[in-house]
Amino acid sequence: MERRTPVDQLWFLAKEGTETERKLQVAGAVFGGMLSAYRNHQELGEDGRKKDRVNQFGDQALRADIEAEEQVLESLKLWAQKANIKLNYRGEEVGKDTFGIEGGEPYLALIDGLDGSDNYKNKTDWPYGTMLAVAKGEDPNYEDFEVAGVALHEE
Secondary structure (H helix, E strand, O other), X not given: OOOOOHHHHHHHHOOOOOHHHHHHHHHHHHHHHHHHHHHXXXXXXXXXXXXXXXXXXXXXXXXXXXXXXXXXXXXXXXXXXXXXXXXXXXXXXXXXXXXXXXXXXXXXXXXXXXXXXXXXXXXXXXOOEEEEEEEEOXXXXXXXXXXXXXEEOOO
8 A cells, every 4th residue: 555645635736747746745755754753752752752762973862853753764765766766864863874766866855853852851831843854956055945844743
């Protein structure tokens, strides 16, 4: 069974092969990843505050922080394979790597699993959340960023 994102239902608005359809696909991957990160965060509950995962630097990190990045990456990986994309990514916790189709159209994703993780770890009035931005190209400029998202897990 093919996994579909909520934005899949919007594809009828764009003609096949257009820039609008391509951007809707990127938006669908971002939305799907953010929704997965949110759901995972809710399921983790207090276990998310445990520092029992190792990040890219070899340090102990919050489980919720690393798992949020992993959830986002799963959605992006599905999109990259489906859309013949070569996706370079950089995550604050998981580091950097590439997946998708070698020779495919290049994109870059930047991920922070829990921006404001201190606000999550030690409950405050300030928000925290998962942040993601996706740009077209391997070395993009500001105007190359097509979709960005923030999931505030307690909102």
